[in-house]
Structure formats: structure tokens, C-alpha cells
Amino acid sequence: MVATAVGERLDLPVTVVASLAEAREALAETDRYFLVLTGLVLADAEPGAILDFFAAAGVPTVVVSGNYDQATREEILARPVVDCVLKNTPGNIDYLVWLAQRLDRNRRIGALVVDDSPSARKLAASLLRMYGFRVVEAGTGEEALRAIAADTSVRLLISDYELPGIDGLELIRRLRATHARDRLSIIGISGSGSPSLLAQFLKHGANDFLHKPYSREEFFCRVSQNVDNLDLIGTLQDLATRDFLTGLPNRRHFFDRGMQMFEAERCGLAAGMIDIDHFKHINDSYGHDAGDVAIKAVADRVARHARVQDLPSRFGGEEFAVLVPGLSGDAARAHFERLRADVEAMAIPLGDGRSIRLTISIGVCTTGGDLSAMLAEADRRLYLAKAGGRNRVEPRAGVLTAVA
Structure with a gap:
């Protein structure tokens, strides 16, 4: 059902295998796969071995399981997987199709992570790479401005508040002078407990805000929502500026x-x-x-x-x-x-x-x-x-x- 839905709705090539051995063979033959959808019940491997294999393969992985108790959920999310989805919920087919479409589109989007903490920057960057983005990293606001100027594919910016030199708020203020909300989505992050910081980020031009520490699921939901909004704005702009029949400018x-x-x-x-x-x-x-x-x-x-x-x-x-x-x-x-x-x-x-x-x-x-x-x-x-x-x-x- 999943293979048919993804193949027909998104016009993407889908390979179906029934064992870990077949999956290993398919991945060895080509590097064209950008997403793995896997169950946890295969004839030739236990759930832990399945998760470890796909984690080592380096391909973004979504687990589709009929067993979703708390212990299983924690075991799955302890690995670098994009998501875990229940197999027995009909509406989740639509969600999996959306997820495949989102990760396919992410491959053409650049994301910039700005944080002076190497460990925090590495965490956010690794999550974004897991979701298919091409990631650029910067340790200061000045580096971020140079990176944005050099790479026009960057559509998503994730910036910490506390940065050496210009802070996150000033970075966003400067970027908004040249990059409108329909061109660049900005998510502010901070471990500060200040209740006013969220409002300050939004007033300076951020689209969203995340408190540290954040969960992988929350991070993915916020990032996906903001990138979806960019796609929606682009679609609306196309509808307003392009002729429906020919696709030419109207x-x-x-x-x-x-x-x-x-x-x-x-x-x-x-x-x-x-x-x-x-x-x-x-x-x-x-x-x-x-x-x-x-x-x-x-x-x-x-x-x-x-x-x-x-x-x-x-x-x-x-x-x-x-x-x-x-x-x-x-x-x-x-x-x-x-x-x-x-x-x-x-x-x-x-x-x-x-x-x-x-x-x-x-x-x-x-x-x-x-x-x-x-x-x-x-x-x-x-x-x-x-x-x-x-x-x-x-x-x-x-x-x-x-x-x-």
C-alpha cells in the first residue's frame, strides 16, 4: 500500500524488498535512495539489527510498525531515524506520502545552522542532514551573513540567541532587511528561561522559536511546518503570477x-x-x-x-x-x-x-x-x-x- 501510494501520487521510483538481505543488496547497487521505509518484522533480522543496519547505511529512515508501545518507541527514537509511524492507522498512509515528498524536496534546500556551541551546532546540523537538507554551519553572526550571501540555496536558518559579536536578534534583523519571509524561514533557538525572548525573536522577524533542549520530534515538526509554509507561499505566488493553462508568466x-x-x-x-x-x-x-x-x-x-x-x-x-x-x-x-x-x-x-x-x-x-x-x-x-x-x-x- 505504501509503495503504491508513494509511486502513484509522487511519481517516484520505489523498490520493495522483503528481507534485510534484499535491502542490503539494493543499497549496495546504487546510491540513488533518499529514504527508507521499514518495518521491524523481517524474516532474517531482529528489530535491533534492522535499526542498526539502516542507521549505518546513512539513508534517512522511517520506521512503519504495528507495534508502538512506549518501550518500542524509545528504542526506535534512540537511533537516528526520522520518524516512527503506526502501520494500522489508515490516515498514516497519507502522512507517509507527505513525508516522502517532504524529504524529496528537502534535498534541494540549503539550511544554515548558527550556534557558537560546537556540540549544539552539530546536533541541529545532524538532524537537518537526516531530513535531507544540504547544511551549512556558522559559529558567529558575521559568518552567517557571509554564508547567506555566498549560497542562494539557503531557505532555512536556525540561529541561537547568544552569539559572539552580533547576537541572534541582530542577525535576524539584518537578514530581514534583504530576505523576506517568503524567501527565508528563520527559527530562533535558546536555552534561556527568559519569557520575553520568544516574543523578541518573532518581533525581529523570526518565523518560529524552539527552547533548548528540544526533542527530535518537535524539531522535525517545527522545521517541516516552516518549510511547508515556504512551499505554500511559493505555490500561491505561482498561482498569482503564472497563467494556469501554459505556465508562462501572466x-x-x-x-x-x-x-x-x-x-x-x-x-x-x-x-x-x-x-x-x-x-x-x-x-x-x-x-x-x-x-x-x-x-x-x-x-x-x-x-x-x-x-x-x-x-x-x-x-x-x-x-x-x-x-x-x-x-x-x-x-x-x-x-x-x-x-x-x-x-x-x-x-x-x-x-x-x-x-x-x-x-x-x-x-x-x-x-x-x-x-x-x-x-x-x-x-x-x-x-x-x-x-x-x-x-x-x-x-x-x-x-x-x-x-x-
Whole structure:
């Protein structure tokens, strides 16, 4: 049940073995496993030997057991295991799927532990590594600031209060000036009994707080909750800024980011407005589902054609807009001409043995008084391309000025 749920819901490869010998063989053949889910009843090993083997293997391990009395629980948690989950509770299948997903995602997240106590720092770092994070350690606030600046993958910071030089509160205050809550989650820790310290951490910008000493389970729950919140914020931001059908930036994000690009690149920025030719005919002839397939196919070509610094978007319906910094004149026209030819060469499969071909028209503007004026001129050129026979790029000619 667990293997099926993880494999189907997360699309992750799962290997199932029935003995410790088979597990040993599987782990020896490859280092691709990031998680072990194991029971304590195997034909060829006692529970203690099972736990010791997977602890020595260095792969994060979750015990799934039907026996969960206090003595068993303490024996399990005395080993470096991520969690122990009851086998006979139906809802725990969902929890195990979430756990597998969480540890898979953790492999792409950097975590920074800041503590001047080597033993305390080592404990927190070892727990984070057990949960799959890539961990960086720092003994002072100054080291932490340098580590954050050097490693953009760090999304989680765990900081003690008492640090040499700048303390944990000042470290958080400085970090919040450059790292918003949706970019960096911060958990403060301290062994101090001061009742006001938790509030001080939160007021300075921490997301959460842990009292020392903390249990492994509490640590894992707090860390997972905060990283889940980062994922949730990222999902909400994607929903707000990306087009649902194509995955391209939407019109709102295009204008927000486009204004920044225009201010930075006003002397070397090209705007292209793109429209699918005879799109109504596609809908009328093949159905609206085929129209969606066509839009997604063109969006895919627009995204592939865009360079890292470009800003492609779905502007609405069958229309797309692209901002291209660093190109003007003939270079901008050639850039969009390659996109036009690429789309013309496509044969778009409809999934029923049929395929369709289509073309696009593009209007290009390389000079303007502001972003809206550039887009308006590119749109005017798009209609000239349509009137001129479609399936063509119409570059902007002359000089455009915006008059208040």
C-alpha cells in the first residue's frame, strides 16, 4: 500500500524488498535512495539489527510498525531515524506520502545552522542532514551573513540567541532587511528561561522559536511546518503570477516585471506581440480542446525560444507578449523571426492520430517613451503583420515618442 501510494501520487521510483538481505543488496547497487521505509518484522533480522543496519547505511529512515508501545518507541527514537509511524492507522498512509515528498524536496534546500556551541551546532546540523537538507554551519553572526550571501540555496536558518559579536536578534534583523519571509524561514533557538525572548525573536522577524533542549520530534515538526509554509507561499505566488493553462508568466506579472526591465534597459529593449493566426478556425474545426493544445504548444515554443534574461508571457487568449533586453533593430527582428519559423515548422499532435499546423504573426517595437507605448506600437505592428498576409514579423520603423 505504501509503495503504491508513494509511486502513484509522487511519481517516484520505489523498490520493495522483503528481507534485510534484499535491502542490503539494493543499497549496495546504487546510491540513488533518499529514504527508507521499514518495518521491524523481517524474516532474517531482529528489530535491533534492522535499526542498526539502516542507521549505518546513512539513508534517512522511517520506521512503519504495528507495534508502538512506549518501550518500542524509545528504542526506535534512540537511533537516528526520522520518524516512527503506526502501520494500522489508515490516515498514516497519507502522512507517509507527505513525508516522502517532504524529504524529496528537502534535498534541494540549503539550511544554515548558527550556534557558537560546537556540540549544539552539530546536533541541529545532524538532524537537518537526516531530513535531507544540504547544511551549512556558522559559529558567529558575521559568518552567517557571509554564508547567506555566498549560497542562494539557503531557505532555512536556525540561529541561537547568544552569539559572539552580533547576537541572534541582530542577525535576524539584518537578514530581514534583504530576505523576506517568503524567501527565508528563520527559527530562533535558546536555552534561556527568559519569557520575553520568544516574543523578541518573532518581533525581529523570526518565523518560529524552539527552547533548548528540544526533542527530535518537535524539531522535525517545527522545521517541516516552516518549510511547508515556504512551499505554500511559493505555490500561491505561482498561482498569482503564472497563467494556469501554459505556465508562462501572466499579464499582471508581465507588467510588474516589465516596468523594472524597462527602467533598467530603456536603451536596449525590444517588445514583441505575438498572435496565433486563424485561431478561430482551429477552434471551429477541431474544437476548443484542440485550441488549448495549440495555445500550449505555441507557449512551449515561446518559452524555449526565450533566453534567461527575457520575459515571455501569455497576454490573453491566443496572444503572447515578450520583452527582450539587449537587442534592437535587425537583431531583434532576427530573434523573433527564428521563433516564427520554429512555430511554422511544428506539427502539433491532437492525441487522436490527427495533428495540426499553424503560424503566428509578430509585431516588434524597439524604442518607446514608456513600456505601455512600446507595447501599443508592437501591437499596431502586429495588426500590420496580419494585414500583410500573416505568418510574418513586422518590425517597428521610424521613431516613437510619447507625449504627455
